[in-house]
Amino acid sequence: MAARAFPLADILSVTTGLLLTRRTPTPGAALDEILQFMTGEELAWWQAPRAADACIEAFTAQHPFLADLAPPKVTxxxxxxxxxxxxxxxxxxxxxxxxxxxxxxxxxxxxxxxxLGDRIELVNLP
Structure with a gap:
């Protein structure tokens, strides 16, 4: 699949864990779109954390400055x-x-x- 441009705010939503996308009215759809593009499949909500972890590595490998781009701690x-x-x-x-x-x-x-079953079993481990 060819490369694709995404808003920096969407990419930072993945790398920082903060919902920074400016796409409205459904900002979660922006995250779904970028994660689905990166993985090549439609993901269930419980697969998003694993996909995000993989995407963070890919994003920082492709754009190294992202590794140092940390948002301020705010309320x-x-x-x-x-x-x-x-x-x-x-x-x-x-x-x-x-x-x-x-x-x-x-x-x-x-x-x-x-x-999903694997995630539930991991949560229930003593």
């Missing part, structure tokens, strides 16, 4: 949200509003039901 207050928006805007001014990424070549597809 959910209006000032904290403004600080986070300023950080994101500064990152976009420096690195561009979109980044081109190549999909994963080593993604291991798993049966959704089996993966």
């Amino acid at each position: 959910g207050s209006p000032l904290g949200k403004a600080t986070l928006l300023l950080w994101l805007t500064t990152a976009e001014l420096k690195h561009g509003t979109k980044l081109t990424v190549k999909p994963l070549t080593d993604w291991v597809s798993q049966d959704k039901g089996q993966e």
